Amino acid sequence: MTATDRSLELITTAAQAAADKLAHDVIAYDVSDVLSITDAFLLASAPNDRQVKAIVDEIEERLQQELGAKPVRREGDRDARWILLDYVDIVVHVQHSEERVFYALERLWKDCPELELPADAKATRGKGEEHAKLLESEADEEPGGQW
Numbered sequence: 001m002t003a004t005d006r007s008l009e010l011i012t013t014a015a016q017a018a019a020d021k022l023a024h025d026v027i028a029y030d031v032s033d034v035l036s037i038t039d040a041f042l043l044a045s046a047p048n049d050r051q052v053k054a055i056v057d058e059i060e061e062r063l064q065q066e067l068g069a070k071p072v073r074r075e076g077d078r079d080a081r082w083i084l085l086d087y088v089d090i091v092v093h094v095q096h097s098e099e100r101v102f103y104a105l106e107r108l109w110k111d112c113p114e115l116e117l118p119a120d121a122k123a124t125r126g127k128g129e130e131h132a133k134l135l136e137s138e139a140d141e142e143p144g145g146q147w
Contacts, residue, residue, distance in 0.1 A: 001017065003030045007039035007089040010069060014092055015121035017062040018044040021055040024097065024128035027106065040115060042092045044124075046099040047131050049080040055084045056094050063087065069134040097128050 003011070011028045018026050023044035032039040046052045063069040073086040082099045085092040091104060102109075 002010070002113075003039040004031050004089065007032075008115065010063060010067060010087055011040050011088045011115055012118060013062055013066055014042050014059045014090070015044075015117040016041070016117045018058045019118065019120035020123055021058045022046070022051070022124075023055045023094070024102070024124055024131065026117060026121040028117055029109040029112040030115055031109060031112050036114060038086075038089065039134045040090045041109060042090060043095070043100070043105055044093070045097045045128055047097050047128075049096060051082060052094050052096055053077070056085060056092075056100070059092055059094070060085060064107045077139050090094050091139055097131065100128065115136070 015028060017027050023046055026042070026044045027043045028040055030040050044055060046055055060071060060074075062069075067085055071085040071087050074083070075086075076083040081096040082103075083094050085094075095103070095105075
């Protein structure tokens, strides 16, 4: 069994929306062979809570406007560290970069086929690591940053 055309349409639109809001490391997996509750997962991250929320809001708005899709469930809004949007056909996970590293969802789903995403979404790969290195180098350059 593979993800349906509707699931692929939702994933593509959601991935583009995430990329447009500067999400990091956007990736999608076809989980239809291992899960009966959904066809695909979209993973994305951001370096701060405000951006996590902005990405989720953009995904939700675009899926509603362009495809008439509303999530049946939205969880994690309070802390905005990991927000989940459940569209039944797909599940979108937008995580704070720290949660993304800690929970490593890619490791859980690495045996599932990766779905093709728009070029803008593919271009986000490695952005989380780049951002972390930039922050690390800035901290080292600040007065008092090194002991």
